[in-house]
Structure formats: C-alpha cells, structure tokens
Amino acid sequence: MGPATLPDLEEVLARLHVVGIPLRTRFRRTTVREVALLEGPTGWGEFGPFPEYGPQEASRWLGAAIEAAWGSSAPSLRAEVPVNATVPAVAAADVLPVLARFDGCTTAKVKVAEPGQRLRDDVERVAAVRRHLGRDARIRVDANGGWSLAQARDAVAALAPFDLEYVEQPCADVEDLARLRVALAGAGLDVRVAADESIRRAEDPLRVARLEAADVVVVKVAPLGGVARALQVVADCGLPAVVSSALDTSIGIAAGVRLAAALPDLPFACGLGTVELFTGDVVADSLVAHDGVIDVARAVGVAATPDLLDRWRVDPERERWWRERTTAAHGVLTAGTA
Incomplete structure (x- = not known):
C-alpha cells in the first residue's frame, strides 16, 4: 500500500x-x-x-x-461508511437549511468557539441542532482548540445538557486536554474528549495517548501523509477513531472513505461530508452521503471531470x-x- x-x-x-x-x-x-x-x-x-x-x-x-x-x-473491511452532518458557526436560525443538505445523517458535528462569537451563540446553535434532529441523534462539537482550559470547562458544562457524543479539540495544548478530562470527570460530566489538531498537526501524534489526553482520536488522511500512515497512527494510539476530512472535494473525500473502510473498528460516524459545504465540485457524481452513508464502492476510481x-x-x-x-x-x- x-x-x-x-x-x-x-x-x-x-x-x-x-x-x-x-x-x-x-x-x-x-x-x-x-x-x-x-x-x-x-x-x-x-x-x-x-x-x-x-x-x-x-x-x-x-x-x-x-x-x-x-x-x-488498502483492503476494504466494510461496504459503507456512516457520515455526520457538519454545521458551521452559523446563527441558530440558519441551522435547518444546513442540516437539510445532509441526506439521512443522524449525527451532526457543530462548530463552536468561533472568533468573535460568544458561548451563548454556541449554546443556541447546538440547541437548534438538537431540536431539529431529535433526541436520538448524536451531536458532537468542535472547538478547533479555541478555548482555554477554564473556558473549555465552562463551555462543556453549558453544552453537556444537549447530550454530547464528544467535544473535539476543546483546547490547543495536549496537556490541557488531559487536565480537562480530569476536570470533567471530577465535575461529573460524562463527555468524551476527542483530539484532532493534536493528532494531525503534531510532530508526535502518539503523545495524546501517552498522556491520556483523549478518549477518541480524529484522523485525516492528508495531514497524516496518507491512508497507510493514518492506519498506523490509529493502531499505535489504541483509541477509538473518527475519520474526518479537511474541507475536501470528492477527490479528497474518496481517500477518507478508503481509510474508514480499512479501519478494523469504526464506532462513530465520519466527518466526510464537506462536499456539501461547497457550491460545486470537481466530480460530476459527487461523493456525498445518501441515507446517511457513503458506499465504499463509489470511492474507488473517483475521477475529476x-x-x-x-x-x-x-x-x-x-x-x-x-x-x-x-x-x-x-x-x-x-x-x-x-
């Protein structure tokens, strides 16, 4: 490979x-x-x-x-990959049109900690997602390292009532992620911490596992150097993995689908729906979710038009x-x- x-x-x-x-x-x-x-x-x-x-x-x-x-x-171990909807840091009133672009997705990743916005904006956005998707949907939030440790504690406490699947990269530093996990446990908040930038932008992505700084790792093909390297990182970390994309066209999404299909375990929906955020694509038959999943076979041989x-x-x-x-x-x- x-x-x-x-x-x-x-x-x-x-x-x-x-x-x-x-x-x-x-x-x-x-x-x-x-x-x-x-x-x-x-x-x-x-x-x-x-x-x-x-x-x-x-x-x-x-x-x-x-x-x-x-x-x-890499060899495929599954025929389809579940996909989450991605909700940018839009106003609560604009959440429904965003969700409508993701066919059949019952998991949503919601962007939070946007520069210039307040925690109240995040709470209202997440509340709107929960309201529109219903109580059985899974909701995760992504702060892109935008909170300090203190801000992360307050934000997770404010967002936890919406039954979060996990909070992704709440703090920039790996040490703060580890401290946050301890703080959340001490406060009785059962919310997983996921590491994204601390994996894909780190010289040593395995440090997250060594410091027990996350419950979940988010892996992206391109920043890690390819599918083979991403598979090795997941294996070495020994933590549940979510495959995500980096604002990719269908060409990049195809690589993410191939990674997700090759993982031995895939417990979470994957963040492979970024094509839906574009006004166009380079592939005539865009690689987007139908009924909440992408067929792995469609990711083989994807070519630009x-x-x-x-x-x-x-x-x-x-x-x-x-x-x-x-x-x-x-x-x-x-x-x-x-």
Whole structure:
C-alpha cells in the first residue's frame, strides 16, 4: 500500500490541476477553497494544505496525494461508511437549511468557539441542532482548540445538557486536554474528549495517548501523509477513531472513505461530508452521503471531470503560487524530512 517511489517533480507538476470552489457559508475563515489535484497513473489525489501551512507540514499533504494517485489502496473491511452532518458557526436560525443538505445523517458535528462569537451563540446553535434532529441523534462539537482550559470547562458544562457524543479539540495544548478530562470527570460530566489538531498537526501524534489526553482520536488522511500512515497512527494510539476530512472535494473525500473502510473498528460516524459545504465540485457524481452513508464502492476510481476542472480553475497567479508550493513540499519529501 502506498507508492513504491516518489515521482519526479516534473511529472507531478505536469499532472497538476488547481481549482478554487466557493463555499456556501464561511468556514474556518475561508470563503473559497483552493486545492491542487493530481491525476496519477493509479488514480486522483488531492493536495490542499491550508494557506498558512509551511512546506514541512504541507509535504505530508502532498505525500497523501501522491499515495492516492501513484499508489495502491488498502483492503476494504466494510461496504459503507456512516457520515455526520457538519454545521458551521452559523446563527441558530440558519441551522435547518444546513442540516437539510445532509441526506439521512443522524449525527451532526457543530462548530463552536468561533472568533468573535460568544458561548451563548454556541449554546443556541447546538440547541437548534438538537431540536431539529431529535433526541436520538448524536451531536458532537468542535472547538478547533479555541478555548482555554477554564473556558473549555465552562463551555462543556453549558453544552453537556444537549447530550454530547464528544467535544473535539476543546483546547490547543495536549496537556490541557488531559487536565480537562480530569476536570470533567471530577465535575461529573460524562463527555468524551476527542483530539484532532493534536493528532494531525503534531510532530508526535502518539503523545495524546501517552498522556491520556483523549478518549477518541480524529484522523485525516492528508495531514497524516496518507491512508497507510493514518492506519498506523490509529493502531499505535489504541483509541477509538473518527475519520474526518479537511474541507475536501470528492477527490479528497474518496481517500477518507478508503481509510474508514480499512479501519478494523469504526464506532462513530465520519466527518466526510464537506462536499456539501461547497457550491460545486470537481466530480460530476459527487461523493456525498445518501441515507446517511457513503458506499465504499463509489470511492474507488473517483475521477475529476474535465469540464468541472475548467469551470473552477484558478487564475494564472494562483496557479503559479500552488506550483511553487508543490515544488517546496516535494523538496521536503525528496530530502526525506517530512
């Protein structure tokens, strides 16, 4: 599983397509999602590190794209993957139209701790999700490390009455995640803590398990360097895993589905519904959930449509920027320091 050798930079650049697709709602301070797509001999890969990521971090994303486009797939252990709805930090009144885009999903991940908003906004948003999905639905919240330890304690206490499945990356520091787990247990709050950034953006993702800082790990193919590496991280952590995406098109989602299909255990719905947040896609038959699941077979052989690549192609200046970025990331992979 994975590419035997790193393709030459010239070959990578020759197979590169850069697109920018507007989002329906501002997400992660982003209104247009730009990614570079690679058309390789064995499939398509997506290279979409966020703009603030340097070459070292971006190189793992390029490695994942190369694995998808030049490598082989892991064996599938299941035929379908359950998917959660994703609710950006919208007003409570706008929750229902967002949920309506996710066909049959009975789990929702709700963004909280948005800069410029208050805890009251988070409570109202989560309350609206619970009201619309009903009491049997599963709700998880994602703070993207936006709370201090004290703020996280207060926020989880305020949100716990909505029966949270878990709170994702409430604090930025691994040590604070560990302290929060202890504090929640001491307060009698039975809410799991999940680690995301502490896994995908860490030099040592296994530190979360060693410090007992999380009950759940969130894994994403691209930031971890590919499906093979993500599978190894999950195995080494020894914790239940949720597969998520990084605001991906259907090309990136396909890699996430392949990872979820290859995991020995999949106890939670996966965050693989980000295509629903876009106004368009690069695949004619978008890889989105139907009746709450994505069929794994649909993730095999997913390919970009030429007309859609042309429609969403970025301007020449942005194309040059992405090619320079790809070159820098490829240099890190060539040096073997990723």
